Amino acid sequence: MRIKNLISLLTILFSFSTNAQDMAEYTSGWEGEMENSKLFNLKVEIRNLGFENASFKIFNNKSIIDYPFGSKSTSILEIPFAENHSFKGALSENGKEINGFIKSGMLLYHIKLTQSGNGTFIGVWNLLMVDGLKSLKFYLSVENGSGNNYEAYPILADNRFTGTWCANFQKKNDSISFVDFKTGLKFKGKLLSQKIQLGIYLGDGLVMQTDLKKSISDWRIGGFTTTINNGDLQLTEMESLILKDSLPNTHAVLISKKGSIIYENYFGGYNPQIPHDMRSASKSISSAIVGIAKDKSLFQNVDQSIFEFLPKDYHINKDSLKSKIDIKSLLTMSSGLDAVDFGIKRKSLASEDNYQPTQDWTKTILQAPMINEPNTHANYGSANPYLLGVAMDSIVAEPLEMFMDKNLFQKLGISNYIVQTDMTGRPYFGGGMYLTPRDMMKFGELYLNKGKLFGNQILSENWIQDSFKNYRVLENTNDKNGYGYLWWHYTYQYNGTSIKSKEARGAGGQYIFVLPKLEMVVVITSGNYRNRKTQQPESILEKYILPYIEN
Known part of the structure; x- marks a missing residue:
């Protein structure tokens, strides 16, 4: 009996000790x-x-x-x-x-x-x-x-x-x-x-x-080095500043001119095989998918209301003003929804910070009030392209990611990539794809060449032209940038010359610059997420790349 009691006591003590472990003791690195x-x-x-x-x-x-x-x-x-x-x-x-x-x-x-x-x-x-x-x-x-x-x-x-x-x-x-x-x-x-x-x-x-x-x-x-340099162009001043951390967290710089790479360099341990988090720069890829669907006549025109593509459950949010939210207004950030991601003092009800923590992103976005009539004022917000993804998912016959792969990425020879999803597992059109810088360059070349690459017309020339038009100013940006179909507009100055650029941009400094006048594409990837240097690639392009380019 004594042995039994002793075993029972030890069992109780052991159980108490394990159950009583305090995680405060493990709070540490x-x-x-x-x-x-x-x-x-x-x-x-x-x-x-x-x-x-x-x-x-x-x-x-x-x-x-x-x-x-x-x-x-x-x-x-x-x-x-x-x-x-x-x-x-x-x-x-x-x-x-x-x-x-x-x-x-x-x-x-x-x-x-x-x-x-x-x-x-x-x-x-x-x-x-x-x-x-x-x-x-x-x-x-x-x-x-x-x-x-x-x-x-x-x-x-x-x-x-x-x-x-x-x-x-x-x-x-x-x-x-x-x-x-x-x-x-x-x-x-x-x-x-x-x-x-x-x-x-x-x-x-x-x-x-x-x-x-x-x-x-x-x-x-971190603290890794990379020794990859491809191309004949010499950009020693830029490289020196990157290595000295004066242009911090620059991961890759690639330049192509007339279809040939003239400069390619990687920093901080990055290399050509690593897909980079594009953040919102992949919004421009979302625009391309909409264009492919349009070219295939999967929808009639960009003037169609978003409610034509949504399940009936969401029509409860439809009113006379919201019914005017069309594909074009979503492509140009001018839906009129209170969906502004930055640049205003109050928090928008359909900003990423508000809809992403919820269980039904579409419902949360559509319940937000209208602050403008559609297609009148543009304010940057990821809810707009997110709704485009919902619309495209409703009209393709296969899983949306398979449609994207077959009709865009395979045709561009891109296989090493990752797609971020929403809560339903659907590709998130608001941003977050991972592509290698070389593949980002292929995408830029596709637009520079009016939708044609490797001898294939992947996107119609009409869609490229419409995508690059300047529809209206993004009112919540400091530079008051013009904006196309999920493509930014900006003009750079060097040597007394103005150079217009169409750009895919993402947080942290992810850029695809398409420069038609120079027949050039520039890709810069970075890691400046919390130091207010997101726009550093613009300075790199204007100060340390363009002055060294021969027209």
């Missing part, structure tokens, strides 16, 4: 190391396509996912390989590749699987968006710990990965778990004395595990 730099460069394989024993596999140095799907269909593949994770793809006409998307978290990762044998297709999924980590250091910031409550944020020493958006923080006894809803990765940790054992999972499959100890020194993040 933690660090460990990854096994190798390629753990998140995952191999994706489809075997035995077209047979009952077909399988979908994901692995690094070990198996992570092995999902049998047994489909006899080889045209459209839909493979739900884990909870909240799926692959959707289409076999090419020649049967030699599969183009599709892995849906993981808020992202659609484009994957091209190439045939490597009878019924076998292989590709690579760079889950963290880089082609290999430059540091094996892994950091975890545990914050606001109290009792069972806490927050935890993984941080890589390689800051070329754009970071996690973690939520759903759970604790049970000595175990913690949370999710990055951006990439879809799950994190599970075991709380030990002076240590956290942390595993990172894709569904139920383990990607990697590491032991974390409390940090005793400052974290070292």
Whole structure:
């Protein structure tokens, strides 16, 4: 009996100690190391396509996912390989590749699987968006710990990965778990004395595990160098200023003239293989998708009301003024909705900050009041292109991302890219695509060449002309820029000459400059998100590039 009582007492004490762990004791910075730099460069394989024993596999140095799907269909593949994770793809006409998307978290990762044998297709999924980590250091910031409550944020020493958006923080006894809803990765940790054992999972499959100890020194993040320089143009003054951090956080500068690259350089560890977060610069790609749909006669004209494309449930918000919101007003930021993202003292009811935290973005936007009649005043706001995405999704016969891939990206030879989604899993037309700078340049070249590239008329010349017109001034911008179909207008001065530019622009300094007079495209990517240097690429173009260009 005494032994039984002793065991019961020990069990109670152990249970009390584990349940009573206070997360305040773990509120700190933690660090460990990854096994190798390629753990998140995952191999994706489809075997035995077209047979009952077909399988979908994901692995690094070990198996992570092995999902049998047994489909006899080889045209459209839909493979739900884990909870909240799926692959959707289409076999090419020649049967030699599969183009599709892995849906993981808020992202659609484009994957091209190439045939490597009878019924076998292989590709690579760079889950963290880089082609290999430059540091094996892994950091975890545990914050606001109290009792069972806490927050935890993984941080890589390689800051070329754009970071996690973690939520759903759970604790049970000595175990913690949370999710990055951006990439879809799950994190599970075991709380030990002076240590956290942390595993990172894709569904139920383990990607990697590491032991974390409390940090005793400052974290070292970034500081990488790059030695890629392509082209004959010399821009030594610009390069010197970038390397001295006088033009901070410049990641890439590319210049093409008459279709040939005359300058290409990368900084801070970036290289041609890394897709860059374009932020709102991808709004101009959204405009191209609308143009392709128009060219295919999927809708009649840009004067059609947005309510012609919306489910009946949303028509409750329709009134005599809102019914005038048409495709053209959304393309030109002149819907009249109270959807201004910046530049005014009050917070707009349909700004990104207001509609993105809600469960139904469309409903929130349409419930906002009108501040102007449509097509009269322009104010920049992401709700406008977001509604365009809802409209395009309603008229294409296939998933919108597949339509985009088949009709734009494949024709431009672009396969290494990522699409951010909204809450429904639909491509977010308000911004957030990831393209490599070289592919951003291809997109700029498409517009410079009036919709034609590689001998193909991908967009009609009429759509390009309409896109580049100056419809009205963006009233909430400091420079009072002119604006086209989701393309900015600006004029630069150098050597006594005025140069007009049509621009795709994104927060942090993501720019595609199309300069028709010079037959030139310039791409600059940056990381200036919180230091008020978003417009730094404009200064780089005017002061350190244009003076060195021969007309």
